[in-house]
Amino acid sequence: MNDGAYTKTELMICVAARLFEDGTTAFVGTGIPMLAAMLAMKTHAPNLVPVFEFGGTGAILEYLPRAVGEARTFHKALVASGICDTMETAQRGFIDYGFLGGAQIDPYGNLNSTTIGDHDHPKARLPGSGGGNDVGSLCWKTVAIMQHDQRRFVPKVDFLTTPGFLSGPGSRDTAGLPRGGAPVYVVSTLALMDYDSGPGGTCRMRLKSTHPGMSVADVVANTGFELILPAQVEENPAPSAEELRLLRQEIDPDRFYI
């Protein structure tokens, strides 16, 4: 690979990594979120506390985990407990961020990882909620990481596995979900999105910044619903040489994901 060149996946990992806030707690799921958390901890967020749902808290992530319960998720960790402990910690309000994936996302940030088509006679049976629903219900802020195309960014998810804003303003409160939790970002292969969730907002997804080389029109064309387009759309900085070096040489030298 030439200097300066990078893949879509590497870019997505870098954009996601920049969203981790130093000094916060974050639920980290399998796959891209693990690489992003490792990159964040090696750059701007050395005091991030990664939490893995089956019990690892405060690990030093030296080797890329390939499963949420793998020993690498509690490598030199502060705590190795169990799923009740981590999920109850989230239910008590101590987990700031949750990083999630899914097969479909809708304008309100609801995620589907259960079925495509009818639940009882599905066209495709997907893995199911796993910890996704709990993370979307119990963390303060959730970030979704998604491939970006019309099949995945849909007006209505076939199955609402994990709550975003449900049906819009106030509906999380009406459903009884803990007050104040909300989806905050979507990182896709094309762009970074947030939500129109300020006072009086619609809670619908809004384009925030495009990836280098992607136009607003590209993003719109690959989104199956109307995305809110602000007057000004910034461009995400490309991965730096240092970010790419860390990813390729230190985080995923075996190129398991990248």
Place this chain on the structure above:
Amino acid sequence: MQVLESGQGEMIQPPDLDAFREWNRTQKTRQLVDKLMSEQEAISRFVYDGCYIGTELYGTVRCPMSLARELVRQGKKDLRVCGQGVLELDLWMAAGLVKKLDITYIGLEVYGTSYALRRAVESGQITTCVEWSNASITWRMKATAMGVPFLPTRSMLGTDTLKYSAAKVVEDPFTGIKVCLLPALILDVALIHVHRSDCYGNAQIEGISGFGIEMARAAKRVILSAEEIISTDEIRKYPDRTAIPYYLVDAVVHAPFGSHPGEMAYVHGRDEPLIKDWVESSKTAEGAQAYLEKYVYGVKDHQEYLALIGQERLDQLVEEREKREI
């Protein structure tokens, strides 16, 4: 308390807490009884067609794979299965042994969706999928562990996961907030792999405990497999390390590398090529069958399985283990 919403999913195993108390009174010995036996004997004695069964932790992590393979060899069928799984439940589904699922997550983790799950559900071989989250299924076990019929929680609300579960939503009579009530889950059989146990079933787990502590307390029968069998003197020296006490346990199986091809923290790493072998093989029903022929039906027990994998490979996995070093 008024029920505001009811999940429409089937209650696959309706909980009867007084029957469970009676079971614990009459069917579980208080005495220290040697429960050491083989995989064959444990599965044959305690697992039966149609039983409601769970495994812990999951497929590639501290998973009772030697027990899961023996179950396939014995062809225990029409299983009603709870929880999450990777390789272990894949083998059962590929062998056509699963009828109903209380499902949280079944997939191949980094390798994506489970082909065995897709074939079993999309063909209708699995007749029922009731949806839960990872926390909620464990909290259901915790309810049983506490001996209470349900636990109130704040997860699943407002979603289809709740709609297709057997949970209920009520207004909490104390605070007025809505809560999701999760019914207690009582397993007929739990399969759990641990680091060490004595012959009575006093068991120690290293690293994360996953949901082993809850599952062991939510089951009528517990089959333990252990990397190492230790003396009761060792247990008594460190009683604080007993995660699963003997009185919960019905069978103890000595199974070194019992989690293979998954990992065992501080003992051995995961066998990535073998895990990938299943991922590739399971893409088709024929491929999955060929894998089962080679690694399950083709060997008579766990010792033959380990011989097939080979000592050199096992030694290498030990070398790749997570180490307690700073």
